[in-house]
Amino acid sequence: MSFDATDITLSILKIAIVLGGMLSVTPLMVWVERRGSALIQDRVGPNRVGPFGLLQSLADAGKFILKEDIIPAKAHKVLYTLAPMFGLIPALTTIAVIPWGRSFVLPETTVFGRRLFEGGRLFEPIIADVSVGILLIFALASLSVYGLATAGWASNNKFALFGGIRASAQMISYELSLTLSAIGVLMVSGSLRLVDVVHRQAGYFVLFDAIKLPAWNIFPMFLGFIIFLTAAFAETNRLPFDFAEAEAELVAGYHTEYSSMKFAMFFMSEYMAMATISSLMVTLFLGGWDIPWYNEPPTLLGFLFSAGAFVAKVSIILFIFVWVRWTIPRMKYDLLMRIGWKVFLPLAIFNIMLVAFFIAKRWI
Amino acid sequence: MTIPINYFLILSAVLFCIGVCGVLTRRNGITIFMSIELMINAVNLTFLAYARELGSLHGLIFVFFIMAIAAAEAAIGLAIFIALYHHRNTIDVDEANLMHW
């Protein structure tokens, strides 16, 4: 394993781009959420701060920083302070294994009289191309349970504890359906690396010898996609599965006792988890960075087009998250657990058998 | 340069003995249980170290099965602790000293 300065510089550049993207998802999503919800509810939404209320997130951030930070008297101080960070860590680290653009060859250039990228250097827009990419995502996603449970327990508040336990139970129930519905994708692509998954979706299905359908995994595995989408809502605690916060039921659930920056960290980690799971959904089912009916060349322009396509697809999924939140009401918690175990888990297993059938008949 | 296997074996021995110490000196049932899990993980590390050393996959499969069985054991053990707590309102293992009451 030999690194040289170019490797390290490129990695730092990639990390900077991805981190910048993730950290700016939260202000953008807050604005989209508030204006989008206003659109759906036939009202205007924030429009005072900046044109179209675009600077509202800045005002929110200022409010969070300037508010008083209260720690309850009997709370466990160390765990109370660490709990928001437990939520941030999985959200920020899982994005490291997702490919967000087409790899291209950096041509040999001469900068300030020094030759860079001798012989052409392959730039792969993925921070960590591990051989077990998908498993790593599920591993880190399963750690996000601890943030909620610890926050609920450390607040020394019965409502917070109930909210935390309910949210944790819901998350581990739907983790199973999430993982099993992704196994269909693994069976088709034959590899655990996400780069291979995206490459497999770059072809076409030829129907009736005339229509070329892009070979995205959503088309043969629509059931798997629906299960994944629902489990993603349950994993990120978004409506209709937001029993963790459950406004008007549990005061504010697991973050009842949190104020100012710690609450802002929970807020941020929820939106970042949304962005990560949307990126995962796009990579597994919607073809990743692939633009349909267009062969991106392995150059800088092709990379920029593919990265733009990736961001566009993730934005569509994020808008679907907002849309569903303000459209579908929240049901009861025991109904949620019931369908999690009795409906989605058997459906996910059935999806595996269906995909195996398709592969055996060589339709995929 | 690969790390010599001795380092992993020593780490595994240290973790195992920390687990043994936890089992022998604590009275809280859950903490004893967690020390047992620590011992199981130390053994996992030894298996994987030797699997890499001998280049054989059998060590990996062993670890796979150990993880599955440890999960089953954790579930049943915690269910027993819940039942004990409901009866005696304590999980101090020194209090669970009657065979039948």
Next chain:
Amino acid sequence: MFDLIVFFFFAAIAVIFALMVILHRNPVVGALALVASFFALAVMYVLLDAPFMAALQVIVYAGAIMVLFVFVIMLLNLQHQKEERTRPIQQFLGFVSSAAFAIALVYYIIKFSVVRAASGPFVSDARAIGHSLFESYILPFEMVSILLLAAIVGALILSQRGQSKGAEQP
């Protein structure tokens, strides 16, 4: 060189958090420290050329078994349990015997372990493990699945006893 730095850093994390598990009064802090220790062990597994097992370690141990522990501790409100101090003679004997055991183990490991030359690259990806699991080890695989079923049924029954007898559970 880089490998050694990573190894010592995460070995130190594993040992320190393991000590926190056995020494801290509060079981919740002990459970979270054990999660950190398992995470450090997963990094060890990556250093041993077994990334699949590392991911499995985090998914199964840190992500499922420890969640179970944390649930049980939080739901039973066990942090308010006054754990009495262990009898001093038991503490002394426990520490001394485990320390003696540790010293003996380390001594014999250093003295007797045979260091071979590293053989070829170690193929441990999912494909090889899958082949091995479903070809040579198919019988233990099926037996473990039945064992897990027995564990689920057993846990369900054990945690029901003690609640209202005869009342129909929804």
